[in-house]
Amino acid sequence: MSFRHVDQYAAVVSPVTRTVPTARLLGTVTLAAGSAALPFGAWMPLAVLFLAVLLIARAARVPARQLFIRTTGPFVLVFLASAGLLVLVPGEPLFTLGVLKVSSQGLERFAFVLGRASVALSAAVILVSTTSFPELLHAFRELRLPHVVTASLGVGYRLLYILVDELERLQRAARSRNAGTGSTTRRRLLVGITAAGLSRAFSRGERTHRAMLARGYAGDVPALFSQSWDRRSTLALVMLVLLVGIVLGGAHILS
Amino acid sequence: MEMLVVVSDLSYRYPDGTAALNGVSFAVAAGERVALLGPTGSGKSTLLQHLNGLLPATAGSVAIAGITVVPSTLRDVRRRVGLVFQDPNDQLFLPTLLEDVAFAPLNDGVPAHEAAHLARETLAELGLAGVEHRAAHHLSGGERRLAALATVLVSRPAVLVLDEPTGDLDARSRRRLVGLLLRREETLLVATHDLGIAESLCRRGVVLHEGRVVADAALGDLLVDRALLERYGLAAPLE
Amino acid sequence: MAHIPDGFLSGTVMVGTAIASGAALAVAARRSRRDLAEREAPILGAVTAFVFASQMLNFPIGAGTSVHLLGGVLVGAIVGPWSGMLVLFAVLLVQALLFQDGGIASLGANTLNLSIISVGAGVLLYRWFLALVGVGDRRRVGAAAVAAFLSTVLVGGAVAVELAASGTIPIKPALVVVGGGHILVGVVEAVLTGAILATLLRVRPELVTVSAGARPVSRPLALGVAGVTALLAMAAGYVASTRPDVLEAAASRLGLAQQESVGATPFGDYGAPASGAWAAALIGVVVVFGLGWVVVRLLARGRLRA
């Protein structure tokens, strides 16, 4: 995971970006939750949701290549995490890998988990490809997340960039000073850098705090933007929720 | 003449015991441009933070436009004094430049749309129109300096206080900054060890050394006093 | 697998954990304001950025695997439990939405595990140990390290239970693999937490020692809690050893064991070696407690001053 992904949204105008960020966020959550809530074995409904995500990606003008590349990294992680299902889920043994028995139930569950994850991952990639961090932050505010959360994310976003820069510099400096390359050395180095990073983060936070006070800060980070919901956003969101609801209901009735 | 900034017998000791200021006195008239000179560790940044009430005086006092800096007057004082920190990264802490620049007016109770308008206007004045929705880490060092300046100019302060404003700038950005500052009306107090900048911006210089004012004179006179400059580490001795 | 991706949890579990997390966060939001007042945004912003940055640094633990800091106890010890929960939630939220690290629909479960349990239980344990071992930098580091280890194991247990309750994996293998895996993660977490705290105590002691909202736990209370815990553990050990089916019965009532497990697992039975169940339970409890005590003391001697 690279934090620089945060800033990789494209400033493309599309039917998706014309909805308010809050609607985009809620739509993503709806898709992810809908696919995650599908009962095991509901392959048809899963296919419907997957198709819906692909259509939205198209409408959002997210290139297929980008969608594929950006989902691959997280997908590999999900793949590794769910590989355990192959052998942990009991059932009729299908074949054996050494001492591990792979069951047919395990295989199906493994595949289904991957399917559900792909829908959620694609939805998330569409969100980040269309929505900038400041827009997301507005959505969080509009959704009434605690002020502590939105304010620390607001300040933390910039600090993250500054901090990563400083950590990279620390790492380079440490590397140039000691030639050791063993994994013990590496571990010790990482511990040292992490610790130094925390105290740097604090000093930076305190200096920022003073700079904020100098400009009249009194405990609230006021929001500059407010967005008004338009009919387009409401309509799009309602349609998405209906679609997911129908698919989900159908899947549960069928199973 | 009306004195806008009056520092009298100001002393400050950091909690760890470092005596950073030892009885500093000077005054700046409205419209004046003063360079605060001094080697590293002489107490320039410490002094500037007192002008804004960020540090409480251990002894002595500071008054801005006749208002003595005490906890109850901080709001009024901070509205009049625009302090730009040594590191612009400390000042630009929000996701977009526009939010950073609008921060001060919003804190002052200006409604959001008006604050946004003010912020846009200020950014445009400094030639930063078009980047207002960018994050500071996507700006060049020079643009970042200007943006930090914008975050205080937006409140139309009476005194502009700059700490080491040209630290990491190349010659061209430096010239651009000087040009911008010369066109402004605000009273200016610039802490620096860059004599070139001091000369192009100011007529008067105050030299600080170990927390004391050791010289306060016309900059032209200071800059030709080789012995003084060498004594206080402002110029390297000639071979 | 500390961050549960989407696809692993059932609808019931997702909704249940989301409600639990939401309620806990609401309480945290109210309480944290009181702890930090107007310092909150810049300081918590700094901690948020730090947790983010540190979770990008991976620590190799051998066999090609690496883990990263979870930070529950570390953050909780510095900014207090309530703000700590909110900071870790903020991190999880952005990780789920922007990095697809941990699922969006499983955010409720991940928040419960990595924010509420990790910070909440972690800080409770930390303060409890601190009251048991007394004050002092080295003891602080030791207490934090042990608390970090235990809270990580608890997180592993919670993940296992959630996976089992979703019907994804039966409870026994889930506990063994996921819970067991977190023992390893916990060791790294303990070392990192201890080392970072030790450094911080050296360079910025005021950040750790005047941590926000900390009411010192009194020693008698701490000892009392220790006694009750020991009794409970003994009772549980007794029940488990005399009637191994009780655990399973309880699990099936909770819907955890919907399928029978494949053969024997290390959780099979707590069989007593010789002189009956009580002796086994007692030995177990004494060993666990003794180990915990020794570890805290040893760490307190200063091996961890990195």
Ligand SMILES: Nc1ncnc2c1ncn2[C@@H]1O[C@H](COP(=O)(O)OP(=O)(O)OP(=O)(O)O)[C@@H](O)[C@H]1O
């Ligand atoms: N937070 C602090 N705690 C303790 N001592 C400090 C602190 N900040 C500065 N000092 C000390 O106070 C003295 C004055 O520091 P100050 O930062 O004001 O100098 P300066 O003139 O701005 O230097 P520079 O040109 O390097 O910015 C120095 O001796 C410094 O070590």
Ligand SMILES: [Mg+2]
């Ligand atoms: Mg300075």
